[in-house]
Amino acid sequence: MSADELRAISPLIVLGAAALVALLGITIRRSHRFSALACVVGLALAMASLFLRGSAPPPGPLLVADDFAVVYTALVLTASFAVAVLASGYMARRQRPEELYVLLLVATLGAVVLVWSGHLVSLFLGLETLSVSLxxxxxxxxxxxxxxxxxxxxxxLxxxxxxxxLFGMALVYAELxxxxxxxxxxxxxxASGRTLVVPGVALMVTGIGFKLALVPFHMWTPDVYEGAPAPVTALVATVSKGAVVALFVRLAWALGAAGQAALLVAFGIVAAASMLAGNLLALRQDNLKRLLAYSSIAHLGYVLTAILAGGPGAIEAVSIYVTAYFVTILAAFGVVTVLSGPDGDADRLEEYQGLVWRRPFVAMVLVLSLLSLAGIPLTAGFIAKFAVIFAGVRSGLWTLLAVLVISSAIGLYYYLRVVVVMFAAAPAASAVAPPVPQSSRVLLLCLALILVWLGVYPVPLQGIAWTAASSLARESPPVTTPLGPATARRP
Amino acid sequence: MITLGHYLVLSVAIFTVGTIGFVVRRNLLVVLMSIELQLNAVNLALVAANRFHPASHAGQVTAFFIIAIAAAEAAVGLAIVVSFFRLRHTVRTDEADRMRH
Structure with a gap:
């Protein structure tokens, strides 16, 4: 392996090395400060190496480092960085915090491999590295x-x-x-006979649907969101889902799956069911983490709608949506994190009663992120939803768009319900919330500013998303012979 | 003459057994074993498919990776089962229901 090739995969090397440094640090002496620092510095260095890695492609067919991969890697690294900062404040009040940073770095490494994967083996390795750490x-x-x-x-699950x-992969491999x-x-x-490809792809999509928590594979989401420590929930909601979305887009693009009637209908039903079920189930929740879990199901339904629209414009919309969702949900879980005391996370809705009067800064960040989740103008969520609807209109997905609009209206109700609770009069005897660490405060401020900035001036984001989409389009032009019966067409 | 079809039928059969075990059984350890069975069915399919696509060794190499990952997953999975047992004194999945609303 030449020096150029090593440079090409330097972000992966840096992440792996940072995990080792953090791990070795723990074996020598436990120090929360050192572990957190190793994690944050490692993520920052990985980000730097992403842009200094030269133009040589990574060796072999396993990894692809195109613009699409770079954009999603940058997103994943930024989100992990935010999670690390949040975790350092959160874990300071808890026992044995050090290993969390090692696991966080390894999970990030897995997510980056997943985003870069150009081969089913690297897909599997990335996915498992991510899952086992999670x-x-x-x-x-x-x-x-x-x-x-x-x-x-x-x-x-x-x-x-x-x-x-994996079984789907094996079937596809056996055929192709x-x-x-x-x-x-x-x-x-x-391919002469395609009998195995359709079940193979269906199984692969099932596996991916589980990771994205699309209906009907969404059962685990509320429990995992509720049970996981708040910074980890933020990680599950952003890094894990974003990386899998990137992979799904790459696969759908390469297989040309977004062009075949039967699959389109099946995906359409999944997308519509996710949007409706997510928003309807969220209505009855009194737990903020569970509410956000159900809302994430709906949001992944919106993303799937954009993927279904097909074409580079749709991929641009997906990237815009994922970016906006990352910022928004990190802000939301960031607030949950900083409000959580040492004996459990602040997730019951009554703990948020009158938050605006008790903790104005934190409350305003949460209000902003809820408005963005609801898709109110002047927030990132509005631009994102606009991009998805625009992509859908261009492809004439009228039924899905109708479902999207209706379910967004339902969504508005429960997001605003939380806002109303926060503006209610504060309870007389409210628990003393822990002080917000300075680092988390700065992070929340940055997230809130980005949230508004993207909503007011989205042009740079659109440019970046377009670069990512067109790089994907360049390297594999859309295949016009998608999955289907063997009689469909042959060259 | 044994064709790819024969291998795949066997592999699908093993995978189905694993899936049934995963769905029906309530013991966490048996559930983990069922998942192992599913992974081994995948290995069989991959190695068999490789024989009929000898241009690269992708199938065989993938099988190795799956074995390694399955070991890692079992290690972490069993550790989690142990900590669950410490808290609840049970390894039954239907007793993991503290979060139902």
Whole structure:
């Protein structure tokens, strides 16, 4: 492997090295400050190396570092950075905080490999690196029964969904004879018998649907969101889902799946069901973490709608949506994190009563992020939803758009319900909330500013998203012979 | 003559057994074992498919990775099951229900 090739994969090397440094630091002497610092510095260095890695492509077919991958890697690294900052404040009040940072770095490494994957093997390795670290992260506060229970649920469902994904991969490989993602489209066009490809792709999509928590694979989300420590919930909501969305877009693009009638209908039903079920189930929640979990199901439904629209414009919309969602949900869980005391997370809605009068700064960040989740103008969420609707209109997905608009209106109700609770009069005897650490305060301020900035002036984001989408379009032009019966068409 | 179809039928059968075990059984350890069975069905399919696509060794190499990952998953998974047992004194999945509303 030449020096250029090593440079090309330097973000991965930096992340791995940072995890090792943090781990070795723990073996020598436990120090929360050192572990947190190693994590934050490692993530910052990985970000720097992402832009200093030169123009040489990574060696072999396993990894692809195109503009699309770079944009999502930057998103993943930024989100992990935010989670690390939040976690340093959160874990300072808890026992044995050090290993969390090692696991966080390894999870980030897995997510980056997932985003870069150009081969089914790297896809699987990235996904498992991410999932196995998440099992431990979700159950990190292992004396808390909710945390361990969430971890058990995630373990079982994620492991089973990986097995299903793998079985789909095996079937696709048995039929096409290749595991390189961009070779699969052309191989599909010339494959003589396609009997295994359709069930194979269906199984793979099932596995991915589990990770994205789309209906009907969404059962685990509320419990995992509720049980996991708040910074880890932020990680599950952003890094894990964003990386899988990137992978899904890459796969859908390469296989040309977004162009076949039967699959389009199936995905359409999943998207519509996710939007409706997510928003309807969130209506009855009195727990903020569960509410955000159900809302995430709906938001992934919006993302799927954009993916279904097809074409580079739709991929641009997906990237815009994912970016806006990252900022918004990090702000929301950031607030949950800083309000959480040492004996449990602040997730019951009554704990937020009168928050605006008690903690104005923190409350305003949460209000902003809820408005953004609801898609109110002048926030990032509005621009994102606008991009998705625009992509849908261009492709004439009228039924899905109708569902999107209706379910967004339902969503508005429960987001505003939380805002109303926060503006209510403060209860007489409110618990003394912990002081907000300075680092978390700065982070929340930055997130709030970005949230508004993206909503007011989205042009740079649109430019970046467009670069990402067109790089994907360049390297594998859309395949016009998508999955379908063998009689469909042959070259 | 044994064709790819024969291998795949066996693999699907094993995978189905694993899936049934995963759905029906309530013991966490048996559930984890069922997942192992599913992964081994995948390994069989991959190695068999590799024989019929000998151009690269992607299938065989993937099988190795799956074995390694399955070991890692089992290690972490069992650790989590142990900490669950410490809290609840049970390894039954239907007793992991503290968060139902």
């Amino acid at each position: 099992y431990s992260l979700i159950g990190y506060t292992r004396t808390g029964p909710r945390s361990v229970e969430a971890s058990i649920k995630y373990l079982i 994620a492991a089973a969904s990986s097995a299903i994904l 004879g290749t595991m390189v993602i961009i070779e699969m489209g052309p191989a599909l066009a010339v």
